[in-house]
Amino acid sequence: MIVDELVAKARLAQQKFEKDANQERYDNAALSAAWALMEPRRNAELAELAVQLTGLGNVKDKITKNHRKTLGLLRDIKHAKTCGIIGEDTASGITEIARPVGVVGAVVPSTNPVATPTNNVVNALKCGNAIILSPSPKGVAVCEKLVAYMHAEFDKTGIDKDLVQMIPAPVSKAKAQRLMEAVDILVVTGSQDNVRRAYSSGTPALGVGTGNVTVIVDDTADLAVSAQKITDSKCFDNATSCSSENILIVVEDIREGFMSELHKAGGRFLDAENTATLKSVLFQNGHLNRQIIARDIDKVIDVAGIDVEDPDTAKFLLIEGAGIGPEFPESGEKLSLVTTVYFAKDFEDAKSLASKVLNHQGAGHSIGIHTSNDRHAVMLGEELPTCRVIVNQAHCFATGGSFDNGMPFSLSMGCGTWGGNSIDDNFNHKHLMNITKVVRTIPVNEPTLDEIFGSYWQDAGK
Known part of the structure; x- marks a missing residue:
């Protein structure tokens, strides 16, 4: 052969x-x-x-x-x-x-x-x-x-x-x-x-593992900067990257201001009717429509047959998620210039929604957050099934290594046991x-039982 x-x-x-x-x-x-x-x-x-x-x-x-x-x-x-x-x-x-x-x-x-x-x-x-x-x-x-x-x-x-x-x-x-x-x-x-x-x-x-990048925007974020970074990342190479923003979770207190900044950056939030139309075209028989995957935005709009506000300056589309799980395909990876938005009551609710998304699809890969509270980022790393927490960065540029972060440059992200992988690194x-x-001999280094169990015996007894 x-x-x-x-x-x-x-x-x-x-x-x-x-x-x-x-x-x-x-x-x-x-x-x-x-x-x-x-x-x-x-x-x-x-x-x-x-x-x-x-x-x-x-x-x-x-x-x-x-x-x-x-x-x-x-x-x-x-x-x-x-x-x-x-x-x-x-x-x-x-x-x-x-x-x-x-x-x-x-x-x-x-x-x-x-x-x-x-x-x-x-x-x-x-x-x-x-x-x-x-x-x-x-x-x-x-x-x-x-x-x-x-x-x-x-x-x-x-x-x-x-x-x-x-x-x-x-x-x-x-x-x-x-x-x-x-x-x-x-x-x-x-x-x-x-x-x-x-x-x-x-x-x-x-x-x-599978990417389904979820990004939280909390109420301490710089809204204009965050919106621009998300847009730049999502639109790069027409969202072919597994690290492109598939899900945004926005804290309710900043909803109006952030969605306004996204519109300025090129994001177009669709109304219920156009969202339903786009979903029916994008998700077909359990598969993504190949006429929309990684295509230019004008092609996506044309194939979907939808009405978009200010289409000449549109860069990507936003739809509100109706739920999370297999029956809601918008909660999964889309490989297209389409991002799903969920609105959360507060950061704790956003964290809960992100956990549900990752446990549905994307566990182990990465999550992003735009915030001025670094403790929020650390909490995501402590509590969610993810190998990377990308903080205040354009996600697709940062996850696989960037000249301004310490991750190794790579196009293949290990997702650890959460994603069914043998590695958790890039x-x-x-x-x-x-x-x-x-291996050579060194001076003997054998501890006594008391050195090992002493503190345990104090608490539990022998």
Whole structure:
């Protein structure tokens, strides 16, 4: 089978890549793959082709995303040690040695057919691995072009092209399944069906959960700033990001002022009749209408056949949620320029509504809050099923790493056990290396029973 041939070539290339390697070799390979995309003319070409093939997002924002995500990743890994001895602790007597995981299989989504595979490739090469990409059917041609540009960069410095390969057209579930079974580790971004198949493949898998980003705006928020950040985030690349605001929960005391600021920023709150019409078109037989997913706002309005106030300056649509749960599809992820709004009596009520939303869909991924009360943000982290609380930021720019926060740059967000994932961090290079520990003896450190149980015995007795 073609997949087995790809894996065999990848294994041979990876073994040669790892033999007598040094950090410079791994770093240069990662930089070669990154420059294949970041060279401005290639970035523009790949962004345009991605939108043309998938019909998702827009070219301008894809160019920005490709550049920003890759540059941020390169910043994160620039000084990271991923080859040879990476740590020595004389107190514990342990030396840590970084080792590659081998051959990585990466299943990439149609929403980000360029930025995500580049992120995966750079992380894999940084740690001395080979990688095989499994693109979505709509993303095959753009993935082919991306890999070809990477290979052209490899030729400049003699890097083995077999370190980066892809499943050739026609792609199929059977080929993707065989890849999942044959490689050493899987990175899966996209549909939950792919994630579940990866987890059941018998291969260690790094999957991500469903996004359904919920953002609270409390009564201490800067309303104008919050509205603009939410609009910028929601509209970026036509809401293709799993980190785009799907749900807003607004405290009642600021309802009028905040909705006014949203209107100024480009949000259009639909009346009951137009909300009902939009919902009937967007949600069809349990699925999202592909004519609306990640489309420009004029296309969304046209397909839905709705009346929108000030349509020429509209940027996204807002509908009031009728409830939360499976019978209320507006309470789930929409992947479109549509956001659902719920109004809460106060912050405690907003927190309760957010918990209901996340337990319906999006548990583990992230939640946002616009507030001047940092304690509110910490309370969300203490009480809700979420791995990230994004505070006073444009959510889709912040969750996957930003130049003004400390999160690793990534397009794949682990959702912990809440989201059925093995990681709760942003996927990054650390997930693609093994660490071997050389363990030596140290002075004996064996406690007495009294040192361990003393305080317990005082309370409970022996």
